Amino acid sequence: MPKNILTRAYSRTLTKQHKIAIAGVAALGTAALAFTTVPGNDHTVTTGAPAASAQVASSTALKNVKGTVTDQLAGQTVKLDTYAAQKKAADAAAKQKATAEAAKKADRQRAVQAAANRSAQRVDMQPVAAKTYANNLDGWIRQSLDIMKSKGIPGSYHGLHKNIMRESSGNPMAINNWDVNAINGIPSKGLLQVIPPTFKAYHVAGTSWNIYDPVANITAAANYAADRYGTIDNVNSAY
Template sequence: MPKNITALRARSRELTKAHKMSIAGVAALGCCALAVTAAPSEAQSTVPHAAPAAAAQVELGNQPAKQIKASITDQMAASALKAEAIAAKQKAAAAASAKKAAPQQAAAQPQRPVAQRPAQQAASRSAERPQVRQAAPAPKSYANNVDGWIRQSLDIMAQKGIPGSYNGLYRNIMRESSGNPMAINNWDINAQNGIPSKGLLQVIQPTFNAYHVEGTSWNIYDPVANITAACNYAAHRYGSMDNVNSAY
């Protein structure tokens, strides 16, 4: 083989080996650069490859599942509240309508006859009625004679606290006037002085006026007024008409 051909082959092998070494060096430098770029910095926390997959939330569209569930719950609650508000409003409207219609229904309802009303209602009404006052007893009547005049005078004297008895009054009436209410003494000293004694118990006018009993007549000849005034005078002077046995 010629020398020049052997030399060319040897040179060709040398160039090929150099080229291979250059390419290997360039590849090694590229791998180092990629390794530096892909390696995490000290500020970043290293998380296992399985953690992101376990912690990741299931997403529907662009929202997490929890947010979608909360949104649906809020919508259902708002719908329920709205339904309750509508039901309450309808209930209030129905109550107002019933209240408004009640007076009209009551007016339209016919009244029951009095005979059909319950006995309890009739009893309560009769209990509410005021009790009818009983009429005052009729005034006591007295005979228009000496007996009746004495008895009427004694009732008045009892009310006024004037003492005296039937027998004491009767005895003095019979002695002074014999039971004549119009009797008058025109001859004694009183008559001479112009003030004669008058009536059943022969009382002068000044004495009658001074001892007149309220509720009786002011007529000195009235038998009851004459007796009560004379007994009032005798009670003040003698203690009672019962103590008088002569002119007084």
């Protein structure tokens, strides 16, 4: 029993010593490592090849690290420059595309507006049906009055009608073969009994040159009466 007690005490003693020894070795190893990684100076290290080798190794390692970092920084700069150039090109392309799209949109809007304008113009410029007149005395007088109005020739429906009825009774083919004009070879003709020279002299542009044409005859006679009497309304007898 006592023998076992001594053995355990001895074991504990050895274990403590071992621990101390291990700690010492670790401390020495750390110191050696620190010594080899931290460059020394002329005042601290004076002799020994190991210290000089450590300094050279440390300097070389620092140079290698510095070179590696420099290379990495240079590579990153190139990458950043490349990215910036790519982004600039992409932005320019996007801007150009947006400008082209805006131009296309503007062209479409102008085309739509132009089509709308043409449509509006077509609506505003719908052809007006030509005015028609009855092929009788009333229609002839009314058509003559419209022509007289456009030419600035005075006269009224009543003034024309009363003179037509007195001169020809409304017969556009009437002809006077017994008065002095007939004797002279220029008989009066038509609704308002106009002689050929007078019809030719006072013919109104846009009407027929046929003296028997009702509208041409009325309009030429009204033009002559306006020149001589002021208006056909002032004629109440042979003129």
